[in-house]
Amino acid sequence: MQLTDALTRRYATKAFDPSKTLPEAVVEQLLALLRLSPSSTNIQPWHFIVASSAEGKARLAKGAAGSYSYNQSKILNASHVVLFCARTQIDDAHLQKVLAAEERDGRFTTAPEIKTAAHNTRVNYLKEHIYAKKDVPHWLEKQLYLNMGSFLLGAGLLGIDAVPMEGIDPMILDAEFALNERDLTAVAAVALGYRAETDFNAKLPKSRLGAEDIFTLM
Ligand SMILES: Cc1cc2nc3c(=O)[nH]c(=O)nc-3n(C[C@H](O)[C@H](O)[C@H](O)COP(=O)(O)O)c2cc1C
Secondary structure, X not given: OOHHHHHHHOOXXXXXXXXXXXXXXXXXXXXXXXXXXXXXXXXOXXXXXXXXXXXXXXXXXXXXXXXXXXXXXXXXXXXXXXXXXXXXXXXXXXXHHXXXXXXXXXXXXXXXXXXXXXXXXXXHHHHHHHHHOOOHHHHHHHHHHHHHHHHHHHXXXXXXXXXXXXXXXXXXXXXXXXXXXXOEEEEEEEEEEOEOOOOHHHHOOOOOOOHHHHOOOO
């Protein structure tokens, strides 16, 4: 699919067809999108809870409580729902895990000192966010939003319907999945599947600010 076609076709799906399930080959590509997303210094401060069973989706739907209940049917009727969880802090264990993965994947074969340099760069960035900018959770969450953006585009290119949802209660989902105990917190969810014929939003035209409002071309 051409990029512009995919960008135009994709939209925030408000009603999913509960009878349709994503093929396994598509799910694999979606998981690859999550895993291969870039992040600052390759810090990968995330974990993804992927629900495809009725039980799993019911657990996730608990997060669409109260004023977020408008998102409940999307979660329950979608084929798959991904809960994007951010790390709440980066400890040495996480830094070492990333470093070990980079070594395993062969990034330090040409010169061993690259390993130390990669680690030091990551630590220096982290320190800057701890001590100077004082925004570690915000910085880590930004990495998740970057991932979510490429995830939505990728799903669109695969012809899969999706809706991102910030309309979830992180406290409820943190408790449901004991996330805080693992230095994680729920950020947002993406429901994926196939649009229901009744979805009003599929028929509405896409609306964006005009090019003159958002671009300075020079
Ligand atoms: C970060 C983010 C959070 C969103 N949260 C919700 C949500 O909780 N529920 C919902 O129905 N749509 C949600 N949306 C969908 C937006 O309203 C939608 O993307 C926007 O109006 C643009 O329309 P389009 O995606 O159909 O092009 C969210 C979108 C983004 C990017």
